[in-house]
Amino acid sequence: NAGVIQTPRHKVTGKGQEATLWCEPISGHSAVFWYRQTIVQGLEFLTYFRNQAPIDDSGMPKERFSAQMPNQSHSTLKIQSTQPQDSAVYLCASSLERGSETLYFGSGTRLTVL
Amino acid sequence: GDQVEQSPSALSLHEGTGSALRCNFTxxxxxxxxxxxxxxxxxxxxxxxxxxxxxxxxxxxxxxxKESYSTLHIRDAQLEDSGTYFCAAEANYGNEKITFGAGTKLTIKP
Known part of the structure; x- marks a missing residue:
């Protein structure tokens, strides 16, 4: 079991470019969570999927952020027209099932927007 | 508003000692x-x-x-215990979102 895999580990983009972050949950886990971590804001919830269906995206900045989970083996977080304030570590976590929501985190993607 | 209040924000302990971290929920x-x-x-x-x-x-x-809190006790602290500790909780009204506290930065000194 390789754990939750996030790619890339680091991404540098120019202002206005698009960034796509990838997450592969632990095999057999039914839920995928996305969080963003900065020194100022701490760990912020972005969005959450259960059995590939979006459940709660209340933390997503509406205009430029989107997340998909096209199959049970991966989820993507896409940021369009990146801005310097999007710079953060983006963390993905998976959990097994409802009633057993122990979160297992990936190593994160450090996004730097110049 | 913030649902998870974590304290202290920072804590320094000598090796071999212990302490408690706390999260209160609103x-x-x-x-x-x-x-x-x-x-x-x-x-x-x-x-x-x-x-x-x-x-x-x-x-x-x-x-x-019932009293809306959780604690994490560390005893006989070791250098490798240094780091930031977070609590995270899911509200009981069922939307399944898991919210994190701001964290406690723990430093263990020799």
């Missing part, structure tokens, strides 16, 4: 988790509790859902 939570974030940034799950107390080695955690 709404009823159905479960709490505790994590350690190490120097490489990895978040490691320490405990998941729906109620009661769990112990693992030098760590012990309690979750009191």
């Amino acid at each position: 709404t009823t939570m159905r479960a709490v988790q505790w994590f350690q974030q190490n120097s490489r940034g990895s978040l490691i799950n320490l405990f998941y509790l729906a109620s009661g107390t769990k112990e693992n080695g030098r760590l012990k955690s309690t979750f009191n859902s």
